[in-house]
Amino acid sequence: MKILILGADGYLGWSMAASLSEDNHELILVDNYSKRKYMKELNRTPLCKMPLVTTRIKILKRLNKNISFYEIDCMSYKKMKSIIKKHKPDAIIHFAELPSAPFSMLNNKYGWDTLHNNLQSTFNLLHCIKDIVPDCHIIKLGTMGEYGTPNIDIEEGWINIRHKNRKDKFLFPRQGSSLYHMSKIMDTDLIWFYVRNYGLNVTDLMQGPVYGIYYDDKHKNDELVPTFTYDDIFGTVLNRFIVQAVVGTPLTVYGSGSQTRGYINVVDTIKCIKLTLENKPKNGELAIYNQFTEQFTVNELANLVKKSLARIDIFAKIKKVSNPRIEKEKHYYNAKHSNIKKLGLKPLKLDKNIIIDIAEYVSRHKNNINTKIIQPRVNW
Ligand code: USQ
Numbered sequence: 001m002k003i004l005i006l007g008a009d010g011y012l013g014w015s016m017a018a019s020l021s022e023d024n025h026e027l028i029l030v031d032n033y034s035k036r037k038y039m040k041e042l043n044r045t046p047l048c049k050m051p052l053v054t055t056r057i058k059i060l061k062r063l064n065k066n067i068s069f070y071e072i073d074c075m076s077y078k079k080m081k082s083i084i085k086k087h088k089p090d091a092i093i094h095f096a097e098l099p100s101a102p103f104s105m106l107n108n109k110y111g112w113d114t115l116h117n118n119l120q121s122t123f124n125l126l127h128c129i130k131d132i133v134p135d136c137h138i139i140k141l142g143t144m145g146e147y148g149t150p151n152i153d154i155e156e157g158w159i160n161i162r163h164k165n166r167k168d169k170f171l172f173p174r175q176g177s178s179l180y181h182m183s184k185i186m187d188t189d190l191i192w193f194y195v196r197n198y199g200l201n202v203t204d205l206m207q208g209p210v211y212g213i214y215y216d217d218k219h220k221n222d223e224l225v226p227t228f229t230y231d232d233i234f235g236t237v238l239n240r241f242i243v244q245a246v247v248g249t250p251l252t253v254y255g256s257g258s259q260t261r262g263y264i265n266v267v268d269t270i271k272c273i274k275l276t277l278e279n280k281p282k283n284g285e286l287a288i289y290n291q292f293t294e295q296f297t298v299n300e301l302a303n304l305v306k307k308s309l310a311r312i313d314i315f316a317k318i319k320k321v322s323n324p325r326i327e328k329e330k331h332y333y334n335a336k337h338s339n340i341k342k343l344g345l346k347p348l349k350l351d352k353n354i355i356i357d358i359a360e361y362v363s364r365h366k367n368n369i370n371t372k373i374i375q376p377r378v379n380w
Contacts, residue, residue: 001277002026002087004076006125007088007095009033009053012141012269014226015215016093019270021064028087029053030096032073034117035234038103038110044231044373047243047365059223084128091137091277092129096121097187101145101178101325102233102378111179118183119190126194137192137201137280138144139273144208144262144292144335146185149328154335157206157288177327178380192286199284203276207269208262208292211238213361215270217348225361226266231373235300238263240374241305241307242355245316246362247369251306252376257299260333262292265348275343290337293347308352309359324376350366 003020007013008029016030031053039045050056053069060067072079074096084092097118098104104114120138127138147154150173159172171192175184194200213228214220229235231244240249264272273290281287296304306316323329341347348354362369 001090002028003044003277004028004030004083004087004089004092005095006030006092006121007097009227010035010095010099011226011228012210013055013095014056015266015270016095016273017067018060018224019215019274021060021067024064026066027064027068028083028089029057029067029069030074030083032071034073035098037199038098039234042233044229045368045370047228047230047362047368048225050227054094075117077124079133080124081128088133089136089281091139092125093139093155093273094122094125095141097141097183098180100234101180102376104180104183105178106233106378114180115183115186119186119263122187122190126190126200129200130198130307134198134200135283137203137277139188139203139205139276141189142188142204142206142288143181143184144206144290145172145178145181146176146188146206147172147335148177148301149260149331149333150175151216151332154290156290156336156339157286158203162293177325183195195284195286201281201283201285203281203287203289204273205276205289205291208264209236209238210264210266210269211236211350211358212266212354213358215266215267220357222361230369232363232376233378237375238305239300239358242309242358243362244374245305245309245314246359246366246373249371249374250317251302252374253302253318253320253324254376255297255320256329257302257320258297259327260295260297262290262295262330262335262337263301263350264292265354268293268298268345268348271345272340275340275345279343289340290335291340292335292337294350295333295335296350304350305355308355311352312356312359314359321376324379326380
């Protein structure tokens with residue numbers, strides 16, 4: 001297949017590119033390095049300094065010669081159009097969005113930058129596909145956080161509603177808890193508009209927080225790891241807890257720690273996207289998958305990290321800190337996630353070995369950890 005990956009420099013975009021380069025596809029990678037620029041602006045650094053895609057792509061080219069890279073901003077309709085016209089991809093995987101809730105809530109500028117970047121890149125993409133390659137399969141990364149924490153079971157994207165003896169199928173109600181999550185909700189609405197009006201075929205993956213280093217748990221290649229962040233703005237909770245344990249600062253459980261989310265290993269993220277690549281929806285169909293494998297409370301994650309790492313003589317402490325976010329702490333949470341299993345995913349369950357594996361990678365780079373960027377500073 002000819003696959004275009006938007007946002008190929010990121011945690012998931014790079015893992016996806018590395019994994020797909022083994023499968024003999026033609027890959028076209030795009031990124032504008034905006035996350036690097038924002039991290040620099042905010043004095044946040046990843047665990048390891050990552051070379052630019054232009055350098056890292058040389059490693060992938062050892063596996064697959066058919067890879068190209070463009071440094072392009074997806075907010076430019078003209079540039080997006082020229083790439084799509086030139087390559088006419090069979091599938092596009094869209095990661096080119098600002099991915100952080102705290103970043104979006106930091107101030108007016110970063111809030112707007114998140115809304116603007118995420119909506120405009122999604123809009124440009126949909127518009128180009130409609131005009132140039134309407135049969136191309138768009139795979140879009142959404143988030144479980146679009147649904148929020150309703151007091152009812154969360155369905156996979158859609159809900160059947162019976163009202164006054166009539167029934168219809170609608171997008172499941174959405175209520176985001178940050179401007180980042182709101183941008184993803186608006187993306188979904190935009191996608192559904194294009195799908196129902198123009199017969200596009202799109203898969204929207206509602207993903208939970210991701211953890212892990214290697215996209216492939218069998219061949220753990222340090223040369224191909226993605227950018228790994230652990231700071232208060234860009235790091236996700238489990239990766240942060242492991243770094244905190246390794247560096248010997250207490251694990252920062254926000255509030256009571258009863259917040260429940262659906263989590264997924266980066267290995268499974270990549271497998272899920274590959275499964276959806278093989279299962280293109282029909283024209284005019286928006287397929288939605290809830291992309292996570294297990295539910296945990298924050299307390300459960302912190303205790304699991306503590307217990308697992310004691311095995312390798314890392315003795316983590318857990319500290320409850322005042323919750324910097326507006327989010328429900330005690331809530332009902334039961335989200336369906338069987339569609340992706342029906343496509344063939346055999347989930348990788350979080351266990352002590354996985355946590356130790358990540359901690360060992362982090363320990364090898366312990367000297368790079370900046371303890372000043374760990375405590376939460378963005379309140380809303
Ligand atoms: N949390 C802590 N301590 C920390 C960091 C986070 O207790 O040090 C808690 C948060 O309060 C939250 C939960 O852990 O209840 C998850 O937080 P997170 O920072 O790992 O994840 P979140 O901000 O929700 O966003 C992340 C990714 C985002 C993705 C989303 C999936 O950054 O791109 O869309 O996970 S979801 O959470 O399902 O919306």
